[in-house]
Structure formats: C-alpha cells, structure tokens
Amino acid sequence: MVSKRIVLHFPHRLVDQPIVYKLVKDFDLSFNILKASVTPQEEGLMVLELSGSEQNFDKGVEYLQSCGVRIQPLSQDIVRNEAKCTDCGVCVPICPTQALTVDPASRKVHFDDTKCIACELCVKICPTRAMEVHF
C-alpha cells in the first residue's frame, strides 16, 4: 500500500472532462481531495491524497499523465522561507496535521512537508509571511 499527496494540474482542454473518477473505477485507488480550484484562465488544480497498491498507484498516475495532467508531489509546493521565519511558533497550534512543530531543545520551528496538506492556514497567520505556497 502506498499513500501519497500529489498536485494535479489540468490544462484548459481537460477541465470539463471526468478523469479522476477513473482512478477509483479502473485502478482501485482511493483519494481524499484536499484542495480543488479552477482559475480564471480555466486551468484546473487539484491536491489529492491518493492511496492504493503500489502497482495500481503507478498505473493510475500513468493514466493521468497520458490524459495530459501534469503531476508533482505536494511537498515541492509548500515552502518555509527560512530567511523570513523568526521561529516564533505561532503557526504551530494552527496547523491541523502537526506539520509545523517546535523543536523542544532549540525552540526552532520545524516544517515536515510530508505531513502538510496545503490547507494554507499558516500562510496568512504567519506574522512575517514566511510560509509560501507555490502551485
């Protein structure tokens, strides 16, 4: 079993087509939609947590790519700008998945991007706007 958080970019021509449901139907994968949006330029963006057997996962991703969907792991899109972060820790109780924690010894803020679900709650509440999301 694998479970990964991925970002899907749908080009304009695919926005009005049913694609994601096939991941369940044909590849026996389950997904949890963490974020979905269509921009004014009609490009679609979806953040999914996708789970299933490794073989099916790879086939599913292959299928999405064959349709023209661009895929990248979520962790590439969420950045803690270390030059801006002052290690205050006000983000820590706001993060719903404990992706942001304070190291008990150094009192520095640690960001575990594998736990991040890109909810963006931390982005606006960071006093120095050190959490950056680049989709």
Add this chain to the structure above:
Amino acid sequence: MRSIKEINEKIKKGQVVVATAEEIIDLVAKKGVSAACRQVDVVTTGTFGPMCSSGAYFNIGHSKPRIKIGGGTCTLNDVPAYCGLAATDIFLGATALPDDDPRNKVFPGEFKYGGGHVIQELVSGKDVLLEATSYGTDCYPRKKLETLINIRDMNEAVLLNIRNCYQNYNVAVNLSDRMLYTYMGVLKPNLGNANYCSAGQLSPLLKDPYYKTIGIGTRIFLAGAQGYIIWQGTQHNPGVKRSTNGIPVTPAGTLAVIGDLKQMKPQWLVGTSMLGYGVSLSVGIGVPIPLLNEEICAFAAAKDEEIFARVVDYSAAYPQMSAESLGEVSYAQLKSGTITLMGQSVPTGALSSYAKAKEISLELKSWIQKGDFLLSEPHQPLPGFESGYVFKPLKERPPFVGR
C-alpha cells in the same frame, strides 16, 4: 559584592565572566547562588517579538528649493509618516498603514505592508519612495517632493520606541464559538489554542523584577546596535500582583528605548503582519544585568517553571476591560506545547521567538567578552513596585454640548 565600575575594568582587561540568562539558571542549580554570583559578573538577557509602540524619526535633509514638510503630508513607500515637526523631520510609526490599505473591510484584513516593513527595508539598505506635499512659504516655497531616499543619505535615522520589552504578558485564549483575529494571533474557538508572548526565563525585566539594575540610562543591545533605555515605557505598571518570588504574573514594567537605526540589522527589526489586526515591528532587545550582589543573582536565575502568566479570554474579558483571569500557567507549561484549562488540553503558540531571544543573549555576551560593550550606570531607577506609579484606564467625559 562588585560594582559596575569594577565590572567595566574587567571587561577592558578581558577578564569578565558573562553568562546568559539561561546559563545562570544551570549554574545556580549546580553551585548555588553564592558560588554562581562569585563566578559570574554579568548575565545577558534577550527578547524578540512584535512591539507595536516602536517607530523611527528621520531628518531627510533639505531639498533645493526648500520644502517645509512640517504641517504638510509625507509618505514613505505610501505609508504615512508624522509631519507635525520642523521642516525636514518626520516620524514613522510601526503600525502606520498606507491610506489605500483595505484594513478590515474584507475581514480578516491581511495587513501586508506598513510602518514596520518600511523600517525593515530602510535598515536593509533599500531605497524607499518619499512623497511629501506642503503649502509653501516665502522661506520654504516648494509644495511637492517625490524622491527615492536611502537611510545612508539621511542626516539622522533613529529608532525611538516608547514601549518595548513588556515585563510578562497575557496568555490569550478564546472562549467564544467563533474565530478571533487579534494582536495575539489567530485564536481558535472554544479554547482551540493559547498564545503567549514573552521569552520567559530570557526576558530582561523578568530577570530583574524589581528594576535593581535596569534603569534610565542603561546601555542595551537594540536590534543589533548599542542603544539606551531612556525612560519607563508607556503603560509601565510596576505595582501589579507578584508571585512570592517577586515576579509579576500580569503585564507590568515596560521600557522606552532609543538607538541609531543606521547601525541596526534587519534580522532584529522585522516588519510583522497580524491577520485581522494590523502591522507591527518585531524588535530584538538584550539587556545586561550586572550581578552586583547575591539577591540580583538569585532573581536573574529564575527559571520558566517559576515564572507565571495570566490566561485571559480575548472574546470578552480583554475587549471589555475586565480583569477576569482564567488562571495562571508557567512558561515551562506553555513551552511544553499544551496547557490544561477548564479540564481541556489546549495547544500553545508563541509570538515571541525564544530561539531569537537566545541568539540575542549570546550575541550580547560575546560583545561584552570581546570588550565591545561596556555596562552603563543607570542615571535614575525606573518607577518601582512601591512607587505608586500606575497604569490607568481612560476616564471618558462627554464633550461640552452647544458651546
């Protein structure tokens, strides 16, 4: 035991022994107060957090022909500065916002840029846009000025903060059922989180709770430069309730400080945006505490377990000026990540960076060890616990009608 003069002699000879406010805790625990005090001459403290009553004054130099900005208008990167001074002196406050900032019209407002950010950009050496208008006089005929300006070209650029370094602060929580956007950060409903804002065992005034060494004229680390305490800060409130160890459990003493902005560093003056509240400036300050006797040493060794803060509900008690408290918690509990309130486990968040406070205490320590920083004798103590000096609420009176 020792005087400031004697300590300065040791600094000049390179023989001074300095411990940070963290290190003195361990030393006292291991050796006891007497031995620790004999060994250490100076304890260095530190704090880094949003401090709204901060600002800077500038003399921008005279343009040709001259303009009298005093009585006119002036903005730096669209952020209005105060112009009620002489022709080319202006003051920029940390919380000032551009006129066209939407503020909280779309709630919660983001407050992306304001006075604190301009100060940080100036300290970083960036050019900022100065725009000024005036009414024109015989001696100052010009009515409009638009120019890029850099801190190095100004005559004076001086940080002048009228309230910094709060001696303790509230722990903010939310008992209501809606999200709150406050200067203490976002407070989730129904005790969703508890936010605090103090460096605790590193914080200057918590380590000298009766202001026995920290006074008017004390030389300090101010945002990477050497600055001074010039007065008690606004809202100074020394007479509040204290624990048996003498440490206040509520916001108490405050400091007014000054220093040369041109010598400061941008990592210690950081523009800060509080969602739904406004902008501010996070300031780094470190104050040296000379261990003149064992009593001062014992105070300087207070640890997070012994320093308590009051928990306040920001949905009702705080905005309504009620003194109601939900209890007291120690900084050790706050730093553990959760506190227990009304039978509920509540995650904690800090607005004050302990990591940066520690860095400041170490930086000030190294300045003193290298002989770059001498201690100053305070010229006058801050109003103390028994001075009768109090922080009063506003007494509103209806204006005269029909005059």
